[in-house]
Amino acid sequence: QVQLVESGGGVVQPGRSLRLSCAASGFTFSTYVMHWVRQAPGKGLEWVAVISYGGSNKYYTDSVKGRFAISRDDSKNTLYLQMNSLRIEDTALYYCAKDRSSSWSFDLWGRGTLVTVSS
Amino acid sequence: QSALTQPASVSGSPGQSITISCTGTSSDVGDYNYVSWYQQHPGRAPKLIIYEVTNRPSGVSYRFSGSKSGNTASLTISGLQPEDEADYYCSSYTTSSSWVFGGGTKLTVL
Numbered sequence: 001q002v003q004l005v006e007s008g009g010g011v012v013q014p015g016r017s018l019r020l021s022c023a024a025s026g027f028t029f030s031t032y033v034m035h036w037v038r039q040a041p042g043k044g045l046e047w048v049a050v051i052s053y054g055g056s057n058k059y060y061t062d063s064v065k066g067r068f069a070i071s072r073d074d075s076k077n078t079l080y081l082q083m084n085s086l087r088i089e090d091t092a093l094y095y096c097a098k099d100r101s102s103s104w105s106f107d108l109w110g111r112g113t114l115v116t117v118s119s
Numbered sequence: 120q121s122a123l124t125q126p127a128s129v130s131g132s133p134g135q136s137i138t139i140s141c142t143g144t145s146s147d148v149g150d151y152n153y154v155s156w157y158q159q160h161p162g163r164a165p166k167l168i169i170y171e172v173t174n175r176p177s178g179v180s181y182r183f184s185g186s187k188s189g190n191t192a193s194l195t196i197s198g199l200q201p202e203d204e205a206d207y208y209c210s211s212y213t214t215s216s217s218w219v220f221g222g223g224t225k226l227t228v229l
Contacts, residue, residue, distance in 0.1 A: 035218070037165075044122070044208060044221070044223040045157070045165065045208050046220060047217065059217055060217075062120055095165075100167065103153065103155070104153040104212040105155035105170035106157070106165070107167045109165055109166075111164055
């Protein structure tokens with residue numbers, strides 16, 4: 001069925017790295033823009049990054065620029081988020097989300113993977 | 120990339136209508152018709168309920184409607200039902216090729 005499944009979260013110390021994955025199924029992954037969105041415990045949603053179909057264009061929220069990198073492997077139907085120099089404030093549930101074609105909205109979400117940055 | 124402004128909470132009785140506002144700037148809500156709304160129940164992933172200001176995805180109840188005037192978008196839920204109790208978030212595309220969410224509104228059905 002149509003779904004996104006995130007993985008790779010865990011507990012990590014400040015300054016360390018983590019790579020999240022998002023496996024897509026049930027739709028033609030390569031033709032869609034994809035996003036990462038996070039939600040700190042008890043807080044609201046925060047958009048993190050976007051990657052175009054083909055992977056040539058990538059944009060980030062200011063707080064993660066230079067630390068996080070979004071990428072995709074269309075042969076594996078998988079979206080990634082490489083997170084370096086992690087900070088305590090990066091602690092959140094990280095969702096991957098599919099863009100609803102040409103509408104700049106998020107029409108399919110995974111269940112999220114929890115990243116906890118703690119010493 | 121400041122968050123869009125939403126009321127922290129709204130409430131209504133079953134059958135009533137409520138409206139949630141979402142105020143941005145001329146760099147996001149005011150500049151594009153790419154405002155969307157999401158419903159999130161506790162412990163669940165968000166669900167798209169409105170896209171491009173006024174459009175409902177297939178399967179979303181007609182009781183949900185959206186509008187926009189200037190820098191402020193609004194979500195109206197008519198005929199409130201107990202299952203509408205949830206958190207609601209607005210989002211907009213911005214002139215910085217990024218997206219911004221509102222802080223979220225907790226809807227209580229009395």
